[in-house]
Amino acid sequence: MSTDEPVTLVAVARAAGVSKTTASDALRNSGRVSEATRARVAETAIRLGYAPNPSARSLRMATTGAIGLHLPDNLTRSEYYMSFAFGAVEQAARLNYNVTLIMSRQLSGPGAFLPVDGVILADPLETDPVVHGLMSSRVPVVTCERFTGQASPDGVVRSEHAAMFEELLDRLHTVGARRPALLASSAAGDWGASLQASFRQWCRRTGAPALLRELPFGTAADEVPDCVRDLLSDQPELDALVCAPDGAAMVALPVLRDAGRRIGGDLLLASCVDSAPLRHADPPITAIDLRPREAGAECARLLFDILSGTAPKGTERALRIGINERRSTRPSG
Amino acid sequence: MSTDEPVTLVAVARAAGVSKTTASDALRNSGRVSEATRARVAETAIRLGYAPNPSARSLRMATTGAIGLHLPDNLTRSEYYMSFAFGAVEQAARLNYNVTLIMSRQLSGPGAFLPVDGVILADPLETDPVVHGLMSSRVPVVTCERFTGQASPDGVVRSEHAAMFEELLDRLHTVGARRPALLASSAAGDWGASLQASFRQWCRRTGAPALLRELPFGTAADEVPDCVRDLLSDQPELDALVCAPDGAAMVALPVLRDAGRRIGGDLLLASCVDSAPLRHADPPITAIDLRPREAGAECARLLFDILSGTAPKGTERALRIGINERRSTRPSG
DNA sequence: ATGAAAGCGCTAACAC
């Protein structure tokens, strides 16, 4: 209030007439000081407006109480990553950790590497410099999906994308789809790559033509309409469309309809990423449920286990995902 | 790789045959050392796998490169707060800050107060202990919406909720609503309180009965159906329903329909918080657009301005919000 | 162009 000089522990100690050790112990209820002095110190601390310096504490105790989370750039608008992040945040809070979202591009200068006890990397791209920086930052790293680059993380949470994707294709096949197309996501990450591979393999197995169009990771929405129109004119016999990038299916929907196709009728539509709009679309659109919230939570849990020594480094955990089947893939006539 | 003892700056300095000062300067390109030694030190650092200790750096430089963000507990699933958070994160990244989500309940112990240069409090509730802790943590505080408690933050970003809400009511009135009801949110925060007050005032002005039901902040969904049914049986002449809590309108929709009401026909429906499902609902539901992304971004900007001395403490900034009018309030018959 | 020393604010040994 009065002066601007920061109130440190020594200031409190002096004012209370004790040593800084005693002050420290008193404020942390270490059970070392007498009740009388404890109260006196506590009162003084409040009076002076003392607040502990977290950096000093972290430096001394070699722990920060926070874990870092890095998401792919340009994807901070996607429902998937938001849910993922909050799943991690919620679980971390339960384990008494806070979460720092590491999004700053600047790798040097203040804020380059921050005080965290470990980091979670969601869908780490080899091409992301921040990923490289964090991988070599000497704190434990957990990734969601495998890192396709050189270094290997201390823990991995991965989902059975390929299996679930093939299951989706099988279901489409069962209800009649013979010429399905994939609007693919970039193969730069584990997820995008494995979907593309699965698709080609499935097409080979079933003898279907591998109708595939790749969109860049993130920022896909703008290019979807042209891509879909292009696909339709190239392949008029198309009878199913599976969209990988988050949000692409919602963009494709009106385009397909404008082209005279009936969704759930002569054209089946599905998405590889579920989201709220898909549930409420007309017709509701079938999607793979990636359970982002659980994925984030599981990453936090695994990182915690590694930090606490419960899980050995190199642990890999599987996350169960599913399919939310909706009307867009249930031909009604 | 080889040993587990942490690689510190002195270790690098020793290995490179220089003093720690020189090592430090070399690694930060301070332009003090000769190119030859700079290269040698850099090479040594990489070879040893050196990573700077962020806590030590923060302690010394009295800055952390991160800002804190606290959201109301139990609301980490809401689209509004997720968008808010990511709006803040994105803007902070632009200003070269990272964001720490402070959600851990534990106020003492490790992770109690973390290394942040300032904090953003979204819709701070007087009843939230974390809010109190942060308010007295000696770092600058920016709130989104006014804090109804004692302490006053260093900056405030607020929206014209009352005005926009009354505008919404006026529009409903224009298209014929004479007996609108409000499914209110708790009055514990600034937002909930101001909506309730506005509603009563508007009712007084227009001579409408103040049909109001209050739901607790967060966790509202479970109680909405009963509340709506109760309202309908109490007030059969109800001709419009405005839902304040995020998500309540989507829950109310089927309940109203089951009760035989036609949305957009004999009953108008609107929400005080927009979200993706509302846009895609049948019929699409009118909602106040709180622009959460911009709110978060503006908070980050204001906090940055306060930290850098550009904005004086006590600054208050307004955020423009709007109304997304949809079919649920456009009577078509 | 480089080193030596001081010290950021705190907690943990080790006295008494």
Add this chain to the structure above:
DNA sequence: GTGTTAGCGCTTTCAT
């Protein structure tokens, strides 16, 4: 029960 001392790993004077 309390005080003294020694660092945590770094950046920054101030010398040379």
